[in-house]
Amino acid sequence: MISKTDIKQLSRLSTKKGRNEYNLYLIEGLRIIRSALRAQTPINRIFVTARFEESVDYQSISNRFNKMLKPEIIDEKTMKQITQTVTPSGILAVCSLPKITELPSTIASNWLYLDKIADPGNLGTLLRSAAWFGTTQVALSPHCADPFNPKVMRGGMGAHFSLQMVTNCDLRQFKSSDHLIIGADHRGMSIIDFNHDAKDWVLVIGSEAHGISKENSNHIEYSLSIPANGSGNSLNAAVAGSIMLYCLNNL
DSSP: OOOHHHHHHHHHTTSHHHHHHHTEEEEESHHHHHHHHHTTOOEEEEEEOHHHHTSHHHHHHHHHHHHHOOOEEOOHHHHHHHHOOSSOOSEEEEEEOOOOOSOOSSOOSOEEEEESOOOHHHHHHHHHHHHHHTOOEEEEOTTOOOTTSHHHHHHHTTGGGGOEEEOSOOGGGGGGGTOEEEEEEEEEEEGGGOOOTTOOEEEEEEBTTTBSOHHHHTTOSEEEEOOOSSOOSOOOHHHHHHHHHHHHHHO
8 A cells, every 4th residue: 555655755756856856757647658668668666546457448558567566556536646637547657767967978860959948848749759750869958847747748748768868968069079050940041941961960949938049049050940831920849849850850
């Protein structure tokens, strides 16, 4: 049976301070937990409600759990208390925070650089798109949302488990790696007309409110935009970043 101490500790994992204190984070929902299992992410504990344990969804993956560790049954009130969501999915896992926080000594391949993306929903969507389009290395500047925030995890839909992420990264670290540093900017040239000559690149996406920060805009070599065919003020940062990831990986 889960103890009051456990509930208090697990509830604190909804905060960045709590995650850093215990070096743990939560993943909630069948699809995300399936992604974690597929990626062989180490899972420390699994909790399910009695209702979820009786579901077809649970039966489809229960054999995977039993090989690792036995799921713990908790009531729905406790599940809500831990996840701090109004309608929790009924399944929850606890994982250890990964330790990679610095760029590798040799920087290769393409990167997505997120510049002060503070909105958890946008950050989660950008991580999901990066994984989908094959840009599996992501650097986050200082003042980004915590990538292990529960809202980011839900938005990422399991993308975290196929990405290499670096936090508190200075864009200047890419200057010596011979990467093209590309910035998303509505004033730039059309991405359709851009040719990166098969060179490795770093795509910089700024925040929705402020764009690419002043300190990082000085390091941008190419500013690219997405041409509009209709009306509207602008694209959401996550949508723009997703389109650019597709174009750079396929055009």
